Amino acid sequence: MRNLPIGVFDSGIGGLTVVKSILKELPKESIIYLGDTARVPYGTRDNDTIKKFSVELTKFMINKNVKAIVVACNTMSAVALDEIRRTAGKIPVIDVITPTIEEAIRLKGTSVLGVIGTRATAHSRAFQAQIARHGKHYKVIQTACPLFVPLVEEGLVNGKVTELVAKDYLEEINKSNADVLILACTHYPMLSKVIRKVLRRTLKIIDCASPTAKYLKELLNDQNLLNLNKSSPELKFYVTDNPDRSFEIANIFFDGKFPGKIEKISL
Amino acid sequence: MRNLPIGVFDSGIGGLTVVKSILKELPKESIIYLGDTARVPYGTRDNDTIKKFSVELTKFMINKNVKAIVVACNTMSAVALDEIRRTAGKIPVIDVITPTIEEAIRLKGTSVLGVIGTRATAHSRAFQAQIARHGKHYKVIQTACPLFVPLVEEGLVNGKVTELVAKDYLEEINKSNADVLILACTHYPMLSKVIRKVLRRTLKIIDCASPTAKYLKELLNDQNLLNLNKSSPELKFYVTDNPDRSFEIANIFFDGKFPGKIEKISL
Numbered sequence: 001m002r003n004l005p006i007g008v009f010d011s012g013i014g015g016l017t018v019v020k021s022i023l024k025e026l027p028k029e030s031i032i033y034l035g036d037t038a039r040v041p042y043g044t045r046d047n048d049t050i051k052k053f054s055v056e057l058t059k060f061m062i063n064k065n066v067k068a069i070v071v072a073c074n075t076m077s078a079v080a081l082d083e084i085r086r087t088a089g090k091i092p093v094i095d096v097i098t099p100t101i102e103e104a105i106r107l108k109g110t111s112v113l114g115v116i117g118t119r120a121t122a123h124s125r126a127f128q129a130q131i132a133r134h135g136k137h138y139k140v141i142q143t144a145c146p147l148f149v150p151l152v153e154e155g156l157v158n159g160k161v162t163e164l165v166a167k168d169y170l171e172e173i174n175k176s177n178a179d180v181l182i183l184a185c186t187h188y189p190m191l192s193k194v195i196r197k198v199l200r201r202t203l204k205i206i207d208c209a210s211p212t213a214k215y216l217k218e219l220l221n222d223q224n225l226l227n228l229n230k231s232s233p234e235l236k237f238y239v240t241d242n243p244d245r246s247f248e249i250a251n252i253f254f255d256g257k258f259p260g261k262i263e264k265i266s267l
Numbered sequence: 268m269r270n271l272p273i274g275v276f277d278s279g280i281g282g283l284t285v286v287k288s289i290l291k292e293l294p295k296e297s298i299i300y301l302g303d304t305a306r307v308p309y310g311t312r313d314n315d316t317i318k319k320f321s322v323e324l325t326k327f328m329i330n331k332n333v334k335a336i337v338v339a340c341n342t343m344s345a346v347a348l349d350e351i352r353r354t355a356g357k358i359p360v361i362d363v364i365t366p367t368i369e370e371a372i373r374l375k376g377t378s379v380l381g382v383i384g385t386r387a388t389a390h391s392r393a394f395q396a397q398i399a400r401h402g403k404h405y406k407v408i409q410t411a412c413p414l415f416v417p418l419v420e421e422g423l424v425n426g427k428v429t430e431l432v433a434k435d436y437l438e439e440i441n442k443s444n445a446d447v448l449i450l451a452c453t454h455y456p457m458l459s460k461v462i463r464k465v466l467r468r469t470l471k472i473i474d475c476a477s478p479t480a481k482y483l484k485e486l487l488n489d490q491n492l493l494n495l496n497k498s499s500p501e502l503k504f505y506v507t508d509n510p511d512r513s514f515e516i517a518n519i520f521f522d523g524k525f526p527g528k529i530e531k532i533s534l
Binding site: 037038039041044045046049146147150151153154156160161164165168240241242264 | 420427
């Protein structure tokens with residue numbers, strides 16, 4: 001059981017930002033990644049479509065015999081977590097929202113939280129609901145940034161257009177009294193340079209990659225699922241479309257050292 | 268046979284620009300429209316994925332017993348026309364590329380043709396191949412505009428961001444000696460105000476909606492398929508996701524007079 005891989009999935013290649021953190025936190029673990037690039041983006045779609053697609057990705061991971069599932073996508077975490085857990089049965093499922101909110105709340109001085117994500121994530125009000133559980137004094141300012149995912153999937157992680165889109169999306173949060181900005185989409189860390197450039201300086205940025213990887217480590221440890229084997233772990237990366245461009249963009253994100261190939265599969 | 272509907276499909280709601288022209292040209296015809304909004308955009312995906320999706324849309328139309336199929340999508344016309352025709356069997360299939368090129372060539376003084384479309388359309392070189400058949404003296408300057416479809420599907424048909432994206436994409440064509448610009452994507456007419464604003468004034472703009480509708484009329488006439496019935500035609504609009512937002516955007520495009528409802532279906 002301990003030697004089985006961890007399944008990580010996302011609508012596209014954004015979830016690789018989470019994989020990067022998992023590799024750092026849990027270098028002995030085997031990972032199977034699946035990005036549904038044939039149907040990306042998810043965050044602009046209806047909830048029932050997102051749920052249907054999410055269940056298909058979960059079934060893929062069940063067939064791959066994973067020991068845990070990481071939903072490396074805020075949209076699916078916000079909209080389809082119940083369906084994913086129901087499908088996964090006894091396999092533990094980790095979302096990216098819970099660990100990230102906990103991390104943001106732990107930061108000194110957090111009081112007003114800016115949250116940027118997809119339209120589906122914003123519409124779900126999952127962040128508002130979870131943050132409210134930590135206390136009534138927290139305020140949330142949320143903005144949907146529907147073009148950020150297409151920009152990342154296009155490889156436009158910097159440049160004039162991306163900067164202007166970012167400036168436009170972040171205007172409200174920049175003008176607010178938010179003290180932390182949550183990148184509530186696993187694609188957004190790929191835009192972090194641009195976001196930092198146009199963001200008010202006093203705003204701290206948090207993304208879900210590192211908090212989720214740490215949370216996963218704790219869970220595997222608690223459930224005696226950590227891989228103790230000394231043999232080298234296996235990393236498998238699958239997408240449903242565009243393996244070559246996916247690799248190119250992933251490689252930029254991994255500073256030219258992407259740790260595997262990307263294969264195309266059909267769901 | 269004459270009373271059967273015409274099937275029109277697209278990856279999203281862009282194909283409604285073609286429907287608008289068909290309604291004008293052929294007001295007696297019943298139309299079934301299908302936009303695959305659960306998987307839009309197509310133009311950023313691999314050819315085999317586009318072919319697979321196109322065949323599914325074609326089968327939907329066959330089941331609806333249509334008398335003709337209009338592929339209201341340049342990406343599918345450029346990449347998957349053979350597969351669509353093979354699937355459609357005896358049902359005549361019209362693409363949007365052939366009529367549009369003929370229209371552009373007919374314009375007085377056309378010599379250098381600017382073509383903007385999706386990445387898949389650009390990559391197929393379908394426009395270059397077809398234009399070359401009209402004579403060796405024609406020159407084609409083609410640019411892929413992968414963010415235009417997400418912008419339209421988001422309803423961002425005007426505004427600062429769209430204008431800046433358009434300016435960036437059209438820079439090369441603006442600087443060239445092109446005398447006509449073909450909007451080689453059925454989504455792009457929805458951006459025509461912005462495109463006109465940033466485009467060099469001397470460039471004429473052609474889109475595929477009107478040429479395709481006229482071509483369809485000729486074909487139906489030639490094959491004795493025109494509806495001669497005087498009863499009012501039926502218009503059915505289907506999408507695979509986001510029926511409400513699809514309706515909103517469609518309604519803007521039809522100046523508040525969208526001629527029907529939009530229903531959601533599963534493929």
